[in-house]
Amino acid sequence: MLPRTVLPRTPATLLSLTCALALAGCAGAPSEGEDGSSSDASARSVTYTSCGQERTLDEAPTAAVTLNQGATEVMLALGLEDRMAGTAYIDDGVSSRWQEAYDSVPVLAEEYPSLEQLLSVEPDLAYASYGSAFADDGVASEDELEQDGIGTYLSPFGCGDDAERPETTFENVWSEIETVGTIFGVEDTATELVDGQREQLDEVREQASGEGTDILWYDSGDDTPFVGAGEGGPQLLIDAVGGTNIFADLEGGWADGSWEDVVDAEPDVIVVPDAAWSSAEEKVEHLESDPVLSELDAVQQDRIVEITYSQATPGATMVEGAQSLSDGLAELDAS
Template identity: 50%
Template structure:
């Protein structure tokens, strides 16, 4: 699986004679401009746009706050922990490779910090994976943050109402990483990550550890199954390993499906998302206890693949998720 792309253009370079811009310009029509803070730094201004909202920067942020694990891990992968004033809302454990850097960042809240807590951290950049982070009970609206001179960025895949700014693909995952890297003036770090991950995907494409396997991606649910559908992280991972998603025909990244459909499909393998709010162990108990589900071939043979939830969503760990699923499928094949 090879994704070819030149560096995507997302930022508007300063034009000759352009008046000096404030750190963050009005990010939507009608937003007032902040006080002029002098000339832009070299390589600036840059624009960070997603979900119909744009923040403009004339210098790299120094006090970023991340509002979800996916956003946090993009910052850590780009080696930007020293630019972080706070973080919040983990779905599962931060990988060991970033644990030390993560330990240096203040945790503002177990879930979303409210606006008062967020502002107390004195951020100059707020980065979130989901639109809910900018809700009235959370950090507050992006345009309100702009009025306070605070830039913000929402993931390309987190716009809400199942309407991402970009098609879900590894290329668009790398687009988001590049946006953040450019905001902080470290584009070379994004390029290195993309090259590394493309290499991993190429190796998976050659090996095809999932070839011939029908897979049910089980995220959560009891009365119905919340399953990986045909347009999200699970589908990208299953495509990368050469497996077939039994619910690839469903729109969106995730979908509620009846257990009758799962039983009818009778998958070869079940991928279990492991999250603090729905663990893989709990899902295995559910599958092995239910009178109908315990008869599935995958359940009887214990053909389970376990993946952290944060490796199943579009983000910097999605390629890691593909590698992990591929390795586990190879192990299952060797077990017979």
């Protein structure tokens, strides 16, 4: 066999800035320094919406804790590691370009920290990607944290109410990045980051390395495959490269598929995300050892692309995920 290709996985949120001065209007937006941060960011308050709830911080956070990899990578992509008091719950490992910055931030827990662990670093903001962070079996509720003087921000994609949760699109992912940029007073940095990702995504779409390719996004599961469905990150990445998701007709971002449907579809390529709870290696081993699945052309010809799980979830690496998938498909075609 040829070696597998292994590669690095609604409305926009509304923001309204308020002046900390007791004036009828603002004299102007804070100026930004060379690092993209507002020169008087700590002197201004910010009001934003988090899953339909209006929240206000008296000043820009200086000791934030991120709960989930998506939130962590947004902060690192914006160069805000010096404003992070801690982080927790990484799915597969941060992008290598942010590894040094990530290593400078205390890791509070492998998964969600206890409330005591969170309070020990005296945070002024808890930023999470998933609602589970603020659920009963998570860290604490948003109301409880606010009673302790800790602001909260939950990614729009983690909202429990369907009406508050936006469609998974690159535009909405970028909206979250811009929201975080505004909360921390680094609006110019956020704009520069988003503009760069727009250009990179345009290049991926132009390459169309997945055109005419039927793709199985095999997330996890042995007896029943948990697959990339038609409304989430996997579909977004497959669309970006011009491919066809064999389970695009399933609702949601991920869903239970069936091996019978996989065999009938005979996908050209199988994508296996690498995650802490289900490694790419484990999934490949299952495909190669199963007497039926091992006969699929994609398995026989080793047309398997590995990316990280986090690259298919909303955050700062989704465009990187599209690039990784595009590069993987191109390498398969070149081999």
